[in-house]
Amino acid sequence: MSGTPILQVKEVTKAFGGIVALNRVSFEVNEGEIMGIIGPNGSGKTTLINCITGFIKMSSGKVLFKGRDISNKPAHKIADMGLTRTFQIMRPYYSLPAYKNLVIPLFSPRARRTGGWRGGGKLGDRDTVGIDILEEIGFERDSFVPYKMASSLPTGYLKRLELARCLALKPEIILCDEVFSGLSMSEIASMVPLIERLQMDGITLVMVEHRLRELFRVANRVMVMNFGEKLMEGTAEEVMTSEKVKEAYFGSEEVEEVMTYA
Amino acid sequence: MGTEQEQRRKERLDRGIKVRSDGLYALMSWRELSYLTVPRMVLIVGFLILPLIMPSMYWERVISIVCIYALLAISFDFMAHFLGLVSLGGAFFIGVGGYISAVLNHSLGLPPLVSIAVSTIVGALICTLVLLPCLPLRGVYFAIVTLMYPLFLARLIEALNILGGTDGIMGLDSFPGRWIEQYFMILMVLGFLFGMRRLVNTDLGLVLRAVKDNDQAVRASGMSITFYKAIAVFIASAMGCLGGACLVHIYMWAGISLFALDFSILPIAATVIGGSGTLVGPLLGCLILVPISELLRAFGTLRIVFYSLILVGFIVLRSEGLMVYGQRKYHQFERWVRV
């Protein structure tokens, strides 16, 4: 962990009409770390990701990626710089087979420059590269799974497909919007090592999550949000023991459960 | 028992020959090769001998008109089913291409084939630029705005009294000969048809379909959807402009009737009837609709009533279209099985 900030978010504010969804949220993500963002429903986590990645315009504030100002840039330009995201509601191309889903990001300028996740600056045949990426992310190559229509894949594979779409761009940072949600325990169990491997490959991860137990296991730092504001930030232990966080999640069984677990 | 009847369902199976002839294996036997090529050859050869068997000058003209509508219909089908933009503005493409070609030919004295080529490119550029701000619009909004553009241009030409005003531009050169005219049109249609079929199966075509399926994911993949939409609109409007440019040289006249709603509604009807999303279907639809509409010409506006009603019928019954039906019958056999 080199400790240099790769992503700096400064005082980001977003108001929908009169409703303030994000109120002056600031944080930094260091290169190579996994940062978790947690918070109750409606605390503005997904809005924050949308603002950072340019999917919605922020009302005010600044986002720096590797020192360059990317606030309110078009989404495709931000993705082209290596800042990618997954969607909470999965958005695969349902009418295409899984491996063809990757042909599309591999067609993008960034993938052509970088050659995909493992590519050394040169992009091979898109179908082959797509299947390679799928294999690394947990689609069994010799099974039918990579050739199945995305519409017939189960949630676990779709979540992986979301990640694979980011990986096709050879990203520097991935903002994951709830990759664990909707997965069974065994699926999560196989997802966690995958996340750890991504970190070892030098990809920075920002993970918005509700599954606190798994998140606390992988995350280096955690930020807590509530009502569109940043509540606190710290290591997993600091967050778990914080009174403020308990208050925000008051009555939430999950936190209780995590507390006792810890 | 009455329920016995309901427990049957239709089963569709690919014919063995289709399974075998997928991919390279088709080269292995004449039977399999012909299974793939005969339908295409029928279309191509049929079109090429069409001008030879036409009984009169009038019907030869109809071939050219069929080709123009076919270009429009293919461009509509391409935009609607591979890009997700439903354009009701076929007349807009026709009008822009037609007027540019007319001006080039009339004022600059360029020969028709040159002016057609130039107006196809320039017209497509202009159409793309004009539609550029509308590209983020969806569904109804895009349909309405494209429906309004041709009306707007027609009224503007009328109001400003430019480009010949309501009289139009007369005395344009026609094609050098009727054979050239017909074969030029036919080759263009066939060329665009097979070109588009190839295009939609390339990776670029895949990206366009992805834009239709799920534009947010395309954005998240680092690609500008506006850019890809613009490329597709350029291709589609080039086809329309080509049609318009040919039209003015066939009729040797360009007027505001180029913006008439016929050019918007008939290609849609042809696409719906022929089978949308197949690209061949629209061509088939034009081959059926345009001659019928010519036959009904004696009844005046009744023909518009006629094909509007056909259109409504096909839409309401949610018909899959002739081409999809034909393809299914060709590739699969169906049988009732008891569940």
Place this chain on the structure above:
Amino acid sequence: MEILIYGLINSVNLALIALGFALVYGISRLPNFAHGALYVVSGFITWTFLRRLELNYLLSIVLALVIVGIVGALIYRFVLIRVRGMAISEIIASYAIGLAILEGFRWCGFKGLTYTLPVFVPGSVLIFGIPVDYHRMLVVGIGAAIVAFLWFFTHYTRIGLALRGMAQDERAALMLGIDSDLMAVVAMAFGSALAGLAAVLLLPLGNIVVEAGYNILVLAISVCIVGGLGSWMGAVLAAFLIGFAQILTVVYLGAHYQMVVALLAIILTLIVRPSGLFGRQKELEERV
């Protein structure tokens, strides 16, 4: 002064034309492209009752409105209901129906300048030195009355409230026991009758011609787009905007520009702000 008075009259005309379209779209999200055709149809029906069957003028108007309402309901019940929710099919189907009706009329020989309706009250009066027909004044009055009536209807009657509920959230309305299909039929009947009402009010000022159908459709769409699709009050306000803009261009540029203004308004609004000037914010988000 002249501009003010004629602008006002023109605006009310536009509002009358557009209300039916706005109502149908607002309630069932159906862009009724047969609107112009229904307008012309009611003109011809009134004419037939009045001139051919020689009925009382008021009676023939009422009959015409009822018939057009039924026609609209039938179109919805038997054709458009099958393509509910598929926006493009809705447009194409309703447009094709409109086209079929209009061109059918043209084929039946309803063309030329022989079809006119008498004005309600002949004569005119000078207002600030400008001659204004009694009929036009009556139209303005009726227009205002209709807007007021619609407001009361949708705020205080059972059906009106049901319609409003459906306009806001169809599924929620369904759960509350509102039959959305029936309500959509009612809305379509209402919208058609409103188109008919606009026709019988406006047509006495000119001839009944088939071409009017297309112009009426464009005007209705332009008012509704500028006002924001689905917002009735927006449509009324937009009618004033476009109405005055049209009169200004007619005065300063020439009569040819009247339609150009309407079309330009549609295109510009859709490019700049597709949810319309008074539309709800939500629809803006529908843009990518």
